[in-house]
Amino acid sequence: MADTHIETSLTLTPRFDANGLVAAVAQDAETGEVLMLAWMNEEALRLTLETGRATYWSRSRQKLWRKGEESGHIQEVVEARIDCDQDAVLLRVRQTGAACHTGARSCFYRIVGADGALRRAD
Amino acid sequence: MADTHIETSLTLTPRFDANGLVAAVAQDAETGEVLMLAWMNEEALRLTLETGRATYWSRSRQKLWRKGEESGHIQEVVEARIDCDQDAVLLRVRQTGAACHTGARSCFYRIVGADGALRRAD
Numbered sequence: 001m002a003d004t005h006i007e008t009s010l011t012l013t014p015r016f017d018a019n020g021l022v023a024a025v026a027q028d029a030e031t032g033e034v035l036m037l038a039w040m041n042e043e044a045l046r047l048t049l050e051t052g053r054a055t056y057w058s059r060s061r062q063k064l065w066r067k068g069e070e071s072g073h074i075q076e077v078v079e080a081r082i083d084c085d086q087d088a089v090l091l092r093v094r095q096t097g098a099a100c101h102t103g104a105r106s107c108f109y110r111i112v113g114a115d116g117a118l119r120r121a122d
Numbered sequence: 123m124a125d126t127h128i129e130t131s132l133t134l135t136p137r138f139d140a141n142g143l144v145a146a147v148a149q150d151a152e153t154g155e156v157l158m159l160a161w162m163n164e165e166a167l168r169l170t171l172e173t174g175r176a177t178y179w180s181r182s183r184q185k186l187w188r189k190g191e192e193s194g195h196i197q198e199v200v201e202a203r204i205d206c207d208q209d210a211v212l213l214r215v216r217q218t219g220a221a222c223h224t225g226a227r228s229c230f231y232r233i234v235g236a237d238g239a240l241r242r243a244d
Contacts, residue, residue: 007224012238023145023159032154037145037210049236081230082240084222088159090230100206102129108203108212114171116134118204 007084014045015087021057022087026099029078029092035099036107038065040089052077054091073097129206136167137209143179144209148221151200151214157221158229160187162211174199176213195219 006013014022021039028035038056040048044064047055054075058065068074075093082089100107110118128135136144143161150157160178162170166186169177176197180187190196197215204211222229232240 010232010240012234012240025147025156025159027154027156032149034147034149034156034212037147037205049234049238052236080234081243082232082234083159083229084224084226084231085229088229089234090156102206104206107205107207107210109206110132110204112134112171112202112204112211114174116171118132118134121203 006086009086012082013086014042014082014089015085016042017087019059021059022089024054024056024089024091026054026075026091026093026095028095030094033106034108035075035093035095035105045089048077048091049080054093068096071097071101073099075099128208131208134204135208136164136204136211137207138164139209141181143181144211146176146178146211146213148176148197148213148215148217150217152216155228156230157197157215157217157227160189167211170199170213171202176215190218193219193223195221197221 026035041057044055044057054067056065079092146162148157163179166177166179176189178187201214
């Protein structure tokens with residue numbers, strides 16, 4: 001938390017975790033809706049910035065995952081941001097179709113009650 | 123990805139990682155601004171839901187971190203959501219003061235250019 005250089009630097013210096021990953025949040029650029037949280041390794045981040053299309057690292061499949069490559073539900077990156085300690089990325093995107101593989105617009109389709117019961121938001 | 127029960131269940135069943143954590147995104151409930159990304163262990167998640175005040179697990183300090191306990195910059199939880207595979211939490215919050223310890227409203231105060239150069243958003 002006290003690494004001032006990381007916080008003020010104007011050079012991208014991502015701090016990948018022990019698995020070589022940073023967390024990435026995708027947010028609808030128009031509505032502000034948070035669509036999903038996924039992971040990026042160095043190559044996924046580089047490809048995302050270079051191509052303007054969100055690319056993640058699939059932890060379950062252990063491979064690069066160019067969002068929408070199978071479903072067509074691509075994410076066009078309008079703006080990328082990095083957080084204070086450079087271990088989380090925020091993408092503001094234009095989402096084609098559903099962000100979630102379940103077909104929901106957002107992966108966060110369930111609201112958690114105080115008692116731990118879930119209910120669908122839609 | 124194919125664990126349908128986790129995706130459709132209406133019971134909170136968080137899938138904590140090897141370190142016992144889930145990622146948590148805090149979003150301003152009024153403006154939609156993504157404020158920060160932090161981590162929760164089981165106790166932090168329970169306390170957040172029970173008290174309505176965001177509580178995280180500090181990976182750097184290895185202790186519970188009741189957001190704002192030192193700074194006064196608390197987060198009142200308006201709504202909590204869980205994602206499809208139940209390993210990420212989204213909090214819509216009323217943020218008092220700055221979410222970021224640097225004094226910025228959001229931790230995501232730098233925009234990443236295609237060439238990797240950063241610029242401040244504010």
